[in-house]
Amino acid sequence: MSVISDAPVAAAAEPSAVAQRLYRAIWRWHFFAGxxxxxxMISLAITGGLYLxxxxxxxxxxxxxxxxTVGSTELAPSAIAEKAVSAVPGASLSTYRTPAGADRSARVTVSTEAGKVLVFVDPYTGNVLDTVGAAEEFNQVVEDLHxxxxxxxxWERIIEVVAGFAIVLTLTGIYLWWPRSQTGGVVSxxxxxxxRVFWRDIHAVxxxxxxxxxxxxxxxxxxxSGFWGSKVNATLTANGMGYPVELWDRVPHSMLVTTDVLPKASWLMENAPVPESTVPSDGQTALPPIGLDNAVTIANAAGMLPGYDLSPPSGETGVYTAAIFPADLQYERTLHIDQYTGERLVDTAFADYPATGKLIEWSINVHKGQEWGLFNQLLMLSTCFVVIAMSVSAVVMWWKRRPKGRIGVPPAPRETRIYLGLWAIAAVFGVLFPLTGLTILAMIVLDQGVIRFVPPLRRIFS
Incomplete structure (x- = not known):
């Protein structure tokens, strides 16, 4: 499962000596990983529960x-953006978020030398309701802590390792839980x-x-994750299972990707290239930029769900990029608009994603508690509580069983052959999840190459 385990009373009921030694070997690695x-795991559960x-x-x-308060007439987007920029000295427009409803504020992100700032503006009166550093906004802090x-x-790499360990702990935990003629501790x-058996059963059940x-x-x-997740994203895209690359075939694109121009993007679209606006050739008359107001009008006419982010062009070949990634995946959309002609250069909706991309976006939506409303939130929240309960019960039962002055690591079998199969499994796991695999390798070296041959360490860890 997901934290340190303790050997059930039924360990002695294994049908053979080899099975007993294998059990202890798996128990030992379950303990180390936990x-x-x-x-x-506790931190992930608490912050994840909040972010739901x-x-x-x-x-x-x-x-x-x-x-x-709903007013009679909304100000133009450019006027709202100007109010926001004026409220922060030395700021420039970064993104404009349209109001998500008639009673919602507009949110303007501005760039300063000290970083980005969120400015909340009443779209009817132009009053600035609040300003807060983008990195200091409450939900963003919770997400960054998560x-x-x-x-x-x-530190973000550590989370990737921990996620891999969660898989190891769950699979080894299932093996340790598996009924072995015991009369309790299976579902009760x-x-x-x-x-101690109470805490063991809480953990296992x-x-x-x-x-x-x-x-x-x-x-x-x-x-x-920054390593494994990016590799999966790149592999899927290269094999036609990521964002629909064919939509970019007919337009020139820049060296920028979606995350360079938007505060957030969906997992599938984060590395999608940003197209370029058409610059007039020599001798041609240059068209004037369409401006923020017209860009919003075009995005609205295209059917963008209210509450989308719109980024202005970066340079003379830049584009307006409108995007929204709501709880309802059918409205997920990214739209790039030529800053001179107003043409919709690339328009990508959830319906355009390949089957693999849709499945991944759906799984992320479920992870965030956004797919089935309150039921999804409560399902994920209950899992967070379970992870905390398992973690706490693991620590309590370890504390109750550990010898005084020692860590109390489950004893290692003496037979090397018992570990050969486990090492082979660890090697396969390391190929699938490299950072976790490297950590497992370091644990093996520490356990078998250092602790085993240094008497003081062997005593402390025994």
Missing amino acids: LLAVPF FNDEIDASLFRYRNYV SLDYFGTS VRGTPAR TGIFASVVILFMAFSGLLW
Whole structure:
């Protein structure tokens, strides 16, 4: 499952000595993986549980800046953007988010030397409702803590390792849970909180019921990882299973990708190239730029769902890019508009994605609790609670069983052949999930090459 496990009472009931030794070997690696993963699993569960309700948080704690009194006439987008830019000294327009409804504010992102700032503007009066650093906005902080982006790229790699460990822990946890003639601890909890078996059963029983969802969350979470996720994205795109590259065949495109011009993009579209506007040839009369107001009008006429982000052109060949990635996937869309002619150069909707891309976007939507409304949120939230319960119960039962002054690692079988199969499985896992595989390799070297031959360390870890 997803954290440190303890050997069930029924370990002695294994049908053979070899099976007992294999059991202990798997238990040992389950323990090591859990020892490293527990703090991060708890952090992921807490921050993930919070982020599931980001819309509800915005609608309650931050209602003052997200909701407005409906007026008679909205200001032009350019006037709203100008109000926002004027509110932050030395700022320039980065993106404009249209109001998501008649009673919603417009959100303008401006760029400054210190970073990007979100400015919330009443679209009827032009009043600035609030300003906050983009990296300091509450839900963004929660998201960055969830992925460890808050602490930098190197920390984000740790989450990729932990997601891989979650898969290892779940699969080994299922093996350790598997009924071996015991009369309890399979679907029921024995004893009282004063006894270690109670915590063992809490860990195992809750874990087995949530194992499928935990595996799903680990795999779908890995898609966002900087190394594994980007490799999967590139591989799918190269094989015609990513974003629909054929839509870009008829237009010139720049060196920029979607994430260079938008604050957020869908997983499938984040590396899609941004096309270029047509610059008049020598001797031709240059057309004047269409401007922000016309770009919004064109996007609205194209049927973009209200609440989309619109980025202005970057340079004379740049384009207006409108995009929205809502909970309802059928409205997910990215639109690039020529800044001179107003032509829709590339218009990509969820319906245009290949089957693989749709499946991945759907899985990410479920991971974020956005697919089936409140049921999806509660399903993911309950899984977060299970992960916390498993983590806490693992620590409690470890504390109860550990010898005084020692870590209490489950003993390693002496037979090398017991480990050969496990190492082969670890090698395959390392190919599929390289960063996790490297960490497993480091654990093997530490366990078999250092702890085993250094008496003080062998005693501490015993």
